[in-house]
Amino acid sequence: MFAAIAGSYDLNNRLHSFGRDQAWRRAAVRLAQVRAGDEVLDCACGTGDLTFAFARTDASRIVGTDFTQEMLDIAEQKRGDQTGRVSFLRADAMSLPFDDGSFDVVSIAFGIRNVADPGRAFAEFFRVLRPGGRVVILEFDEPRLAPIRVLNNLYTRVIMPRTASLIAHDRSGAYRYLPKSVETFMKREELQENLRAAGFSQTRTHPMTFGVCVAHVGVKN
Numbered sequence: 001m002f003a004a005i006a007g008s009y010d011l012n013n014r015l016h017s018f019g020r021d022q023a024w025r026r027a028a029v030r031l032a033q034v035r036a037g038d039e040v041l042d043c044a045c046g047t048g049d050l051t052f053a054f055a056r057t058d059a060s061r062i063v064g065t066d067f068t069q070e071m072l073d074i075a076e077q078k079r080g081d082q083t084g085r086v087s088f089l090r091a092d093a094m095s096l097p098f099d100d101g102s103f104d105v106v107s108i109a110f111g112i113r114n115v116a117d118p119g120r121a122f123a124e125f126f127r128v129l130r131p132g133g134r135v136v137i138l139e140f141d142e143p144r145l146a147p148i149r150v151l152n153n154l155y156t157r158v159i160m161p162r163t164a165s166l167i168a169h170d171r172s173g174a175y176r177y178l179p180k181s182v183e184t185f186m187k188r189e190e191l192q193e194n195l196r197a198a199g200f201s202q203t204r205t206h207p208m209t210f211g212v213c214v215a216h217v218g219v220k221n
Contacts, residue, residue, distance in 0.1 A: 002046075004172040006070040009047055012164045012175075024138055024213045025050045028107060031206060031217050032136045034059050038104035041065065041128060043093045043121070044111025048075030048086075050138075054107070055086050063103075065091035094120040101130045109138040113185035122198035129220040135200060136217055139191065140182045143211040152212055156182065188214050 005012070013021045028050060034040065036058035042051040045064030054062045062085055066072050072088045079086055091097055093108065093115050106125040115121045125135050143149045156179040164175040186194065188205050195203045200218030207214050 001172045001174045001177065002068040003070040005168045005170050005174045006047070006068065006074055008168040008170075009071065009074070010049070012167055013049075015167070016160050016164055020209050020213070022049065022053075024208055024215070025053045025109060027206070027208060028109060028136045028138050028215055029053045029057060031215055032105045032107060032134050034105060036060075039063075039102065040105040040107065041096075041098070041103045043091075043096075043106065043108040043125070044114065045075060045088070046071045046109075046111070048072075048078055048088065050107060050109045051075065051086060051088070052078070054105075059105075060085065062086050064088045065093070065096070067092055094124060096124045096128055098128045100127050102128045104130055104133050105136065106133065107136045107138075110140065112137055112139055112191075113181050118186070118191075119194055119198065122194055122200075126199045126220055131220060133220045134217060135195070135220075136215060137191070137195075138213060138215055139185070141188050141207070141211055141214045142182075144207075145210060148210045148212075152210075188216070191216055 034057040038059045039061040040054045040059045042054060042064045045051045045066050048064050051062055051064035064075060069090055072090055075088050094117055106129055112118050143152055161175045161179060192203050195218045201221050202219040204217050205214050
């Protein structure tokens with residue numbers, strides 16, 4: 001399904017978030033508090049937008065992983081001459097091919113709800129982080145204000161699936177699945193509970209754009 005929409009993924013993200021998706025990613029990078037020499041793992045990186053945002057920090061190494069090779073192929077094309085610090089690897093977020101304590105930051109943007117067992121992924125994030133490492137998760141949520149929530153639901157459940165499918169020439173049903181996955185996925189409080197169950201402390205949420213998107217942060221002590 002994600003392979004079918006890889007070619008138009010970036011365009012649909014920009015159009016249907018009204019450009020806010022990039023601002024949310026920049027906010028995630030700020031919340032990660034990357035220090036000089038840090039090593040960053042960006043899971044479910046898709047076409048690499050958040051990975052490349054981390055490349056604008058002083059991190060010494062940034063690795064983007066995704067389950068869909070077609071997404072990674074586009075990320076590699078976008079990388080161009082940015083060799084050395086940035087690399088991409090096909091991997092499953094529930095079984096990461098890295099040693100314990102390999103990274104200082106682990107991120108995942110709009111991908112945790114597509115993982116079969118989020119709890120296993122959280123445990124893997126915790127495992128591959130060094131003590132003091134930070135996890136940053138971007139995920140969609142329902143706005144708390146009723147009028148905003150009604151408008152957002154109309155847009156995401158009715159308008160966006162149709163226009164995005166037209167743009168992508170998609171028959172896989174990806175853009176019908178995506179809003180349903182947001183609707184049925186755990187809400188922000190439950191996600192925070194799952195982070196704490198995995199061992200993370202100092203967990204907190206940062207709602208953005210009226211709560212359409214929420215950044216979740218946790219620390220491995």
